[in-house]
Amino acid sequence: METILSGDYPRSRLLTALLGLLLAVLAAAPFLFDGAQAINTAAKICVFVVLVASYDLLLGYTGIVSFAHTMFYGLGGYGVGLALYSWGPSWGAVAGGLALALAAGVLLALGIGLFSLRVRAIFFAMITLAVASAFAVLAAQLSDVTGGEDGRSFRVPELLRPGFRLVAEPVLGTTINGRVVTYYIVFASALLLFLAALRVVNSPFGRVLQAIRENEFRAEALGYRTVCYRTAANCLAAGMAVLAGALNALWLRYTGPETTLSFTIMLDILLMVVIGGMGTLYGAAIGASLLILAQSYLQKLMAVAAQATEGLPLLPQLLHPDRWLLWLGVLFVTSVYFFPSGIVGRLRAASR
Amino acid sequence: MSHPVLETRELTIRFGGHAAVDGVSAAFHAGTLTAIVGPNGAGKTTYFNLMSGQLAATAGRVLLDGVDVTGLGPAARARRGMGRAFQLTNLFPNLSVLENVRLAVQARAGGGGDLLSLWSRRRDWIEIAERVLESVNLANARHTPAAALSHGDKRKLDVAIMMALEPHVLMFDEPTAGMSVDEVPVILDLIHALKAEGTRTILLVEHKMDVVRSLADRIVVLHNGRLVADGEPAEVIASPIVQEAYLGMPARTTVQDLASPALERAHG
Ligand SMILES: Nc1ncnc2c1ncn2[C@@H]1O[C@H](COP(=O)(O)OP(=O)(O)O)[C@@H](O)[C@H]1O
Ligand SMILES: [Mg+2]
Numbered sequence: 001m002e003t004i005l006s007g008d009y010p011r012s013r014l015l016t017a018l019l020g021l022l023l024a025v026l027a028a029a030p031f032l033f034d035g036a037q038a039i040n041t042a043a044k045i046c047v048f049v050v051l052v053a054s055y056d057l058l059l060g061y062t063g064i065v066s067f068a069h070t071m072f073y074g075l076g077g078y079g080v081g082l083a084l085y086s087w088g089p090s091w092g093a094v095a096g097g098l099a100l101a102l103a104a105g106v107l108l109a110l111g112i113g114l115f116s117l118r119v120r121a122i123f124f125a126m127i128t129l130a131v132a133s134a135f136a137v138l139a140a141q142l143s144d145v146t147g148g149e150d151g152r153s154f155r156v157p158e159l160l161r162p163g164f165r166l167v168a169e170p171v172l173g174t175t176i177n178g179r180v181v182t183y184y185i186v187f188a189s190a191l192l193l194f195l196a197a198l199r200v201v202n203s204p205f206g207r208v209l210q211a212i213r214e215n216e217f218r219a220e221a222l223g224y225r226t227v228c229y230r231t232a233a234n235c236l237a238a239g240m241a242v243l244a245g246a247l248n249a250l251w252l253r254y255t256g257p258e259t260t261l262s263f264t265i266m267l268d269i270l271l272m273v274v275i276g277g278m279g280t281l282y283g284a285a286i287g288a289s290l291l292i293l294a295q296s297y298l299q300k301l302m303a304v305a306a307q308a309t310e311g312l313p314l315l316p317q318l319l320h321p322d323r324w325l326l327w328l329g330v331l332f333v334t335s336v337y338f339f340p341s342g343i344v345g346r347l348r349a350a351s352r
Numbered sequence: 353m354s355h356p357v358l359e360t361r362e363l364t365i366r367f368g369g370h371a372a373v374d375g376v377s378a379a380f381h382a383g384t385l386t387a388i389v390g391p392n393g394a395g396k397t398t399y400f401n402l403m404s405g406q407l408a409a410t411a412g413r414v415l416l417d418g419v420d421v422t423g424l425g426p427a428a429r430a431r432r433g434m435g436r437a438f439q440l441t442n443l444f445p446n447l448s449v450l451e452n453v454r455l456a457v458q459a460r461a462g463g464g465g466d467l468l469s470l471w472s473r474r475r476d477w478i479e480i481a482e483r484v485l486e487s488v489n490l491a492n493a494r495h496t497p498a499a500a501l502s503h504g505d506k507r508k509l510d511v512a513i514m515m516a517l518e519p520h521v522l523m524f525d526e527p528t529a530g531m532s533v534d535e536v537p538v539i540l541d542l543i544h545a546l547k548a549e550g551t552r553t554i555l556l557v558e559h560k561m562d563v564v565r566s567l568a569d570r571i572v573v574l575h576n577g578r579l580v581a582d583g584e585p586a587e588v589i590a591s592p593i594v595q596e597a598y599l600g601m602p603a604r605t606t607v608q609d610l611a612s613p614a615l616e617r618a619h620g
Contacts, residue, residue, distance in 0.1 A: 007473075221426050
């Protein structure tokens with residue numbers, strides 16, 4: 001257990017229970033739920049746990065503010081998506097697209113890092129914003145290649161298609177088709193990547209990242225080349241985001257600016273990190289799950305509530321599903337106000 | 353005499369038109385403790401920052417073990433054995449006391465590049481860090497976040513972090529400033545013990561003349577960025593220029609350098 005979790009335990013009973021529940025539900029999702037929405041939500045949570053964890057590596061552990069994270073996520077999505085679209089639905093295309101996207105992502109992160117991690121944090125943040133915007137514009141403009149605003153739908157390898165049957169007979173009442181296979185590829189990859197990230201932050205290297213977050217000046221005085229460490233963290237986070245993007249594309253069988261590059265996703269990632277708790281990867285998992293659940297089900301919940309309160313003054317209007325963003329905002333503000341160290345920080349403090 | 357371990361030649365830095373350190377040449381030898389004194393704003397901290405690499409010189413050179421290190425940054429100089437404790441406490445505030453020191457042990461071992469093993473499995477690093485903490489009487493506070501320590505304990509931790517690097521050049525910048533009377537001996541004994549090893553090159557900025565007298569083999573006086581005196585303690589203290597420039601000030605004022613802009617800039 002120590003090896004698997006890299007000695008980094010949840011350190012709170014409730015948090016352990018929540019994480020256990022999350023893991024169990026995600027692991028059994030295809031057998032627990034029938035509807036497409038539930039399984040889509042589960043897959044999205046898997047992808048975002050990786051994406052948000054990789055962002056926390058930057059923001060929470062190293063103290064680097066970057067707005068280019070969706071760019072790397074997009075690179076992964078477009079890399080796999082466009083490879084499958086133009087080279088046909090083979091595993092070779094998946095591997096080739098992924099390799100190209102990874103190489104491009106890490107090189108780009110290296111470039112951004114070497115050019116701008118020396119400058120003040122605020123300029124670094126601005127540069128990442130500029131590069132990410134440029135990338136989004138480029139993806140939209142090169143519509144011959146990328147499909148522009150519409151993006152590209154593509155076919156996936158045989159094994160991953162809905163028509164494919166892994167076993168002829170249903171297992172526990174669930175047909176094991178290509179979608180279930182895809183889900184488990186996404187789930188297993190996400191779990192592995194999360195555990196890998198947990199290892200990195202609890203390695204001697206990860207400890208240096210935290211030292212840099214705390215006091216870069218002193219870290220340098222100890223003999224750590226902080227620019228190298230920050231650049232390495234940037235590349236690692238970028239690589240992980242590329243992988244998350246690739247998983248997402250495989251699941252959606254589609255890639256486009258809305259699902260990968262939009263600034264809304266960048267904001268979501270930020271919210272998830274902050275709500276879950278910066279500087280703890282468990283926070284990334286909790287924050288991502290909570291926000292995605294809220295986004296997926298808040299509207300439904302509100303529709304029910306609006307009906308239930310029908311006849312009362314004002315309440316039905318406030319609870320109308322169209323106001324879901326308002327409530328999400330309220331949720332965010334209250335959680336930041338009451339749990340400044342995030343949900344995980346709060347739970348840990350409570351169990352001390 | 354043997355080769356100096358640390359040497360500065362015409363070392364100068366200008367901030368705008370103002371030369372905070374102005375053509376300072378001095379050499380420091382193994383097994384000696386040199387006190388650097390001078391009124392506030394004389395350039396002592398800036399001189400340290402130039403030697404340990406936090407600031408880049410406008411002119412002049414710094415030699416460490418005979419090698420020109422003027423172009424190297426602070427990390428590279430630290431790896432060559434230059435240790436620095438800071439006048440303004442300079443810790444990793446939200447990390448535990450133990451982790452503050454363990455990070456230095458890890459740096460010394462060159463272990464920061466390892467992404468795959470667990471920091472907690474390197475018992476040897478943790479043990480060294482605990483031993484260093486014991487030497488400054490901080491072992492009991494090992495799990496406290498550095499930010500929660502008292503001022504005196506923060507200064508001790510700052511020194512402990514430097515010690516954990518096992519540098520052969522040690523620079524103490526007013527290590528006892530602001531400490532309560534009963535805490536001061538811990539640091540002084542430590543410096544004494546380091547000096548007694550007879551191999552290290554120790555530089556000490558200190559205002560308390562009794563401390564300087566009891567520890568220093570030599571005194572260097574800075575005034576307005578210039579080196580104005582350099583020699584045996586008794587001789588330097590007696591010299592008119594020092595009487596005027598520094599000791600003319602009411603002796604033993606608990607001179608606390610207020611903010612040190614040099615550090616703050618370097619920090620930002
Ligand atoms: N980064 C900086 N920018 C401008 N002036 C500085 C900077 N660092 C130090 N100085 C100036 O250099 C002089 C020497 O400062 P300092 O080395 O801190 O003195 P000391 O440590 O001897 O009290 C002071 O006049 C200070 O204002
Ligand atoms: Mg000073």
